[in-house]
Amino acid sequence: MARTWLRDARGQKAPPWRVAVLLVLLAAAGFALAARLTSRVPVALVPVLPVEVDEPLVAFEVFARDLPEVTDLQFVDWPEREGQPGRRRVLLVAQKAGQIDWIEVESRQRGVLLREQVRTESEMGLLGLALSPRFPADRRLFVDLVAVAGEELRQTQVRVYTVPASVEALRAGALAAPGPIVFHIDQPYSNHNGGQIAFGPDRMLYVGLGDGGAGGDPHGYGQNSGELLGKMLRLDVLDPPPGRSYGIPADNPFIVAPGYRPEIWALGLRNPWRFSFDGAGQLWVGDVGQSEVEEIDVVGRGDNLGWNVREGHRCYNADDCASDGLRPPRYVALHPDSVCLTGGFVYEGRAIAALRGRYVFCDYLLPWLRALTPESTAGDVMREDGLPGKATTIGRHDGLCSTMGRDPDGELWLGDFRGRVLRIVPVRPDGADGSSGAAADSNP
Numbered sequence: 001m002a003r004t005w006l007r008d009a010r011g012q013k014a015p016p017w018r019v020a021v022l023l024v025l026l027a028a029a030g031f032a033l034a035a036r037l038t039s040r041v042p043v044a045l046v047p048v049l050p051v052e053v054d055e056p057l058v059a060f061e062v063f064a065r066d067l068p069e070v071t072d073l074q075f076v077d078w079p080e081r082e083g084q085p086g087r088r089r090v091l092l093v094a095q096k097a098g099q100i101d102w103i104e105v106e107s108r109q110r111g112v113l114l115r116e117q118v119r120t121e122s123e124m125g126l127l128g129l130a131l132s133p134r135f136p137a138d139r140r141l142f143v144d145l146v147a148v149a150g151e152e153l154r155q156t157q158v159r160v161y162t163v164p165a166s167v168e169a170l171r172a173g174a175l176a177a178p179g180p181i182v183f184h185i186d187q188p189y190s191n192h193n194g195g196q197i198a199f200g201p202d203r204m205l206y207v208g209l210g211d212g213g214a215g216g217d218p219h220g221y222g223q224n225s226g227e228l229l230g231k232m233l234r235l236d237v238l239d240p241p242p243g244r245s246y247g248i249p250a251d252n253p254f255i256v257a258p259g260y261r262p263e264i265w266a267l268g269l270r271n272p273w274r275f276s277f278d279g280a281g282q283l284w285v286g287d288v289g290q291s292e293v294e295e296i297d298v299v300g301r302g303d304n305l306g307w308n309v310r311e312g313h314r315c316y317n318a319d320d321c322a323s324d325g326l327r328p329p330r331y332v333a334l335h336p337d338s339v340c341l342t343g344g345f346v347y348e349g350r351a352i353a354a355l356r357g358r359y360v361f362c363d364y365l366l367p368w369l370r371a372l373t374p375e376s377t378a379g380d381v382m383r384e385d386g387l388p389g390k391a392t393t394i395g396r397h398d399g400l401c402s403t404m405g406r407d408p409d410g411e412l413w414l415g416d417f418r419g420r421v422l423r424i425v426p427v428r429p430d431g432a433d434g435s436s437g438a439a440a441d442s443n444p
């Protein structure tokens with residue numbers, strides 16, 4: 001792995017910075033990889049590593065600071081006053097330690113929407129949120145978090161809250177009102193909790209669950225159809241049957257399959273930390289790798305993504321493995337070219353024409369922003385080296401990219417573990433800001 005990375009495609013020796021980067025990465029790997037999203041990691045000590053930008057398309061502006069450990073960004077056009085037509089664009093910023101802040105995008109006025117007691121060690125915390133697609137008529141906010149539950153020390157929960165009806169109420173200090181737990185599952189370890197929840201275009205709630213943690217999926221949850229860990233679930237939380245907190249959608253793939261939990265939409269995932277739907281309704285998942293391969297998957301109904309038989313395109317812990325019935329990744333990157341992949345979005349905005357229709361993603365430890373080529377976004381493409389998927393590096397930032405966001409105009413944002421939200425903007429015509437590495441501050 002290291003040897004190939006230290007040679008370029010023609011077998012030439014890599015430049016000295018690349019050698020230095022590898023050494024830093026290997027040194028950092030001990031804490032940063034083992035404890036990704038760990039509160040105890042002093043993020044100020046994580047270096048900004050050099051990366052090469054081969055297609056400079058984007059720059060980064062700091063939109064907000066002092067938001068420790070951003071885990072999710074969700075935009076919503078919120079009624080200015082209850083029952084009246086005017087709307088204000090609001091960004092909800094989930095933070096790992098258990099807080100969600102609101103920021104009114106135009107004025108940057110901000111405040112707290114909710115605070116919750118969560119477990120924060122390792123990869124636990126408040127990890128994701130999804131507002132009802134019927135908002136503002138339905139003001140339910142669904143939140144994914146890991147908490148203590150009775151004698152259970154680690155439990156992933158999807159809780160429902162009711163958010164205030166207007167921006168006016170937010171400004172007055174109104175908080176989200178807590179409601180019931182709609183879904184929960186005990187976690188055997190502190191890592192690989194998944195954490196994202198999102199409504200699909202079908203208005204079903206998709207819940208990403210990791211393999212439960214430790215390393216290598218020691219209990220084989222990913223391939224165990226009788227368990228929910230290591231799966232993408234699809235639940236009907238908007239209109240559940242009477243007496244139930246969620247329903248099983250009638251077209252879930254395994255409703256009548258013996259030995260399968262009916263909640264399962266797809267299986268064989270290691271840690272689907274971030275996922276999104278594109279305008280065509282396709283589900284894109286960034287699945288964080290174990291020790292060699294980071295991957296991006298396009299996930300269809302009933303797919304088996306392979307973990308832990310396979311890590312990306314490779315057999316895991318075996319020279320040979322069955323691949324029948326396993327959906328191969330759309331894109332992989334080998335360590336240390338990527339070490340903790342953070343899934344993003346297909347860009348469907350207008351500001352950056354060259355990005356339209358391309359899947360954009362980042363990495364927690366490497367300061368690149370990449371985009372799949374149009375061909376790789378559209379279908380399965382092999383690189384010259386035999387790996388699936390082609391991408392270019394379109395910009396360099398100075399953050400620890402823990403999550404991305406998409407606003408209602410289709411423009412993309414980045415949330416990081418240096419406490420910031422960055423706006424992704426077109427590179428200036430001189431091209432200087434696409435590779436500067438520093439995020440410009442857009443505050444007046």
Ligand SMILES: [Ca+2]
Pocket residue numbers: 268269287295305306307310311312329
């Ligand atoms: Ca896989």
